[in-house]
Amino acid sequence: MKVILLIVSILLILISLLQSGKSDGLSAFTGSGDLGLFQNVKERGPEKVISYVTMGLGILFFVLVIVIRVIE
Numbered sequence: 001m002k003v004i005l006l007i008v009s010i011l012l013i014l015i016s017l018l019q020s021g022k023s024d025g026l027s028a029f030t031g032s033g034d035l036g037l038f039q040n041v042k043e044r045g046p047e048k049v050i051s052y053v054t055m056g057l058g059i060l061f062f063v064l065v066i067v068i069r070v071i072e
Contacts, residue, residue, distance in 0.1 A: 001071070005064045012057040018050055 043051050 001064070001068055005061070005068060008057055008061050008064060012054070012061055015050060015054050015057060019054065020047060
């Protein structure tokens, strides 16, 4: 069971790194540029699939952690 958790966590890290950023890195902190924190941005194509896979892996991760904790 812990091996599955390890695989899911590695996949979650990798798929999170594949996601594109919603804004330009430090521009929100330096004050330059539009913040755009609450903009409604539509995801299309591969971004949408990656977003759904990330959400699914995140949910699976938390479920596995809870199941492993209850079993042990």
